[in-house]
Amino acid sequence: MSILTRNLGSLKDPSKPEFSSENGNKACTNEGIGVDAAQLYDNSAELQENFDSGVSNGEASAGPSSEHSKFAIELPRTLKYDCGSPDCDPTPRCGTEAGCMSASLVQYGQEASAKDSSEGEVHLSEMCRTDQTKEGTECDWESLISDAADILIFNSPNDSEAFRGLIQKSMDPLTRFCTSLMSQLPQNDVNNVQNTQIVDPIDSGEQQETHDLSAKPGEDSELQEIDQTQDNPADIVLYKNMSSNTSEQMDNEVAMCMPHGSKAVSNLHRGMRRRCLDFEIVGARRKNLGDGSNSSSSMLSQSDEKIACHDKQLVPFKPGGDSSRRRLEHAGENESCKRCNCKKSKCLKLYCECFAAGVYCIEPCSCQDCFNKPIHEDTVLATRKQIESRNPLAFAPKVIRSADSVTEIGDESSTPASARHKRGCNCKKSNCLKKYCECYQGGVGCSIGCRCEGCKNAFGRKDGSAPLGTEAEQEEETEACENSTVDKALQKSDIQNNEEQNPSSALAITPLRLSRPLVPLPFSSNGKLPRTSFLTVGSSSGLYTSQKLGKPSILRSVPKFEKNFQTVPEDEMPEILRGNCSPSTGIKSSSPNSKRVTPPQSDFGASPSRRSGRKLILQSIPSFPSLTQH
DNA sequence: GAGTTTGAAACT
């Protein structure tokens, strides 16, 4: 609790000392580091603007959509955490996304603070209306809901409750969403809520699908276990709070749907903030999983892996200390979770993988003078803002999934791979055969946009030659996905990536830095290429698709899938939204450097993978009106 | 584990 409170306080309180931590003095010296709360708020405003702009681009109903987009962005990110899809490589990406989430959430909260509560209310109410009235939007809601569920689980339980209704709703027809939500809230008992929170997040992944039903029964048990197993009192407290505050939260939920629940709105925002900040909870959860004693653990195991990846984000704070240790152990299993080793950047530059990934540094990091910690949240956000101001895509996923079919982007076609590095590499000596190469590292082929020399990228050469060529590479590729050929593989992986990376996805301007591009940690701990890694950002694709296709198509298609799969893919929404949000969003975006940036493309197409269903959903999700370009 | 290589990020 105390932690939670602190976090909230820090977020809300502009006056809060920027650097409370031991490093505080250093931080001040750092340029750009010392940013005041006002700046942060400004960021929020900017974000807001981005969204609005996106809206303007889109349809008339843009207003609401903007809010949607916000939610979508945030929510999706969360999903990533759990998304444990069986296929998914529990790679670091997860962590990254989580980080994104946190960041996004934070910003979101800031926005809320900065903005008029009334305004927020309107948006929310409109959202509800929109959903009710529009089928297309339904998808959005569902996705949002599912996302929300994830958030709830991983982030603060309290907040999650607020969404509980939404989550439940997800199961129900959207049309009834708001109304039912309100009516249901009262009926729900705490247990259910908790269960929902826990379970839903998991759902996001395929596993989730499989486990959803099974999981629910054990939800209570799981929750209990958490309490029992938790080393960290703080975590326990949080979970318990959830139950205690249920009524209040319920109110909040209702407010969300309620047209004029300014209070509700504020609460909601607050909740989001809390989620962002309360990583401990997640950690607790993880611990739980890590203990593996639970019956539920089995189902969580997969997601757990991912979660482990998120350790950084999830466990920025170590209230208890023990928890972090456990996590580490856990994480150790998956080396995929990387930690930085920054010496001079203070982990506030893109040099820092953690920072670049949008995640906080955690214990395992060997960094020095690290400011990339929750305590320095302000600094981190400010720095981010700075960097983004320089390069809006700085935090976008480095690898953008693009549909092969999509030709608009142009260059992309050169590479067989469906995904591309947003800027392209500039390798001179590695021949794009080592992880020095971001394209290779990201499991994507080089494209025309790359300035590499002697490209031999196993995933696809710059010249467009088939991926794979070198024997050694083939091995890797084979491992990774046999994919060199493969769109399918890519798609499959894309799904994961989308969920994970997307957040920031490609989309050009991600208003909220939330999403962190997945950290390029595609490679498995053993150094093999991550199967999923190459997949890349699907979300962006979603966005792209939406733009191209236009809302109508999207909306129509989406609902269909949604119904089939209640779980909505996390990222897609956000990406799409982002795309809208960013004025420039268009299909292409150019990096400040004039380096080539490939917009995310969607490959709607299908992915044969088992996740296909899910993937489709994600892509289709972008039903937001604002998304459509015209 | 230390040292080297590499290329992105940052700076000029």
Next chain:
DNA sequence: CAGTTTCAAACTC
């Protein structure tokens, strides 16, 4: 915008 420097990861030994 190009060139240079800085940085930290990737890699090698």
